[in-house]
Amino acid sequence: MTQTIVITGFMGCGKSKVARELARRLDAPMIDLDDRITAREGRTPAQLITEAGEDQFRAIETNTLLELLQTKEAGVIALGGGAWIESANRDLIDSYGCLSVWLDTPFAICWQRISASTDERPLGKTIEQAEARYNLRRPVYSLARIRIPVTGSESVDQLVSHIEAQLERLQ
Numbered sequence: 123m124t125q126t127i128v129i130t131g132f133m134g135c136g137k138s139k140v141a142r143e144l145a146r147r148l149d150a151p152m153i154d155l156d157d158r159i160t161a162r163e164g165r166t167p168a169q170l171i172t173e174a175g176e177d178q179f180r181a182i183e184t185n186t187l188l189e190l191l192q193t194k195e196a197g198v199i200a201l202g203g204g205a206w207i208e209s210a211n212r213d214l215i216d217s218y219g220c221l222s223v224w225l226d227t228p229f230a231i232c233w234q235r236i237s238a239s240t241d242e243r244p245l246g247k248t249i250e251q252a253e254a255r256y257n258l259r260r261p262v263y264s265l266a267r268i269r270i271p272v273t274g275s276e277s278v279d280q281l282v283s284h285i286e287a288q289l290e291r292l293q
């Protein structure tokens with residue numbers, strides 16, 4: 123696999139777990155964009171959004187993504203839930219010839235995971251706010267090259283097999 127694969131989807135859709143397993147199977151390095159931001163900035167995305175504001179976080183997110191793509195160090199990238207929504211990031215992903223995969227997970231499942239998690243998510247604080255954001259973003263996620271429907275009852279293994287089948291179809 124020479125193309126970098128980027129995994130996108132809403133908060134709680136399963137991006138990091140799926141990206142990790144896909145990278146393991148492809149024997150490629152996996153990088154989580156939010157983790158890279160935290161290492162680079164010394165603050166988590168949640169802290170950056172709360173302390174510096176979302177606009178500043180988005181600028182950092184774009185710069186970090188660009189660095190990641192330039193160094194070609196990742197075979198698989200798990201994006202943060204809002205990264206794909208920015209057109210500048212989609213253009214970057216496109217210009218580096220990456221393959222985008224959208225995990226299309228129903229809102230109810232995303233919310234279950236968001237509300238059960240100890241991770242701070244300032245853009246998904248209330249169910250109303252999160253659902254409105256989910257509905258606004260859905261058409262933009264659908265611009266990804268590959269869509270993987272998620273019902274919540276599949277294992278990570280099964281989801282990755284679905285992705286691999288789609289990747290094969292594209293080759």
Ligand code: S3P
Pocket residue numbers: 131132133134137156167168171201202203204205242243244245
């Ligand atoms: C965000 C999602 C988060 C993180 C930040 C903003 C978003 O990542 O990047 O809090 O705008 O949806 P996860 O999707 O991994 O929760």
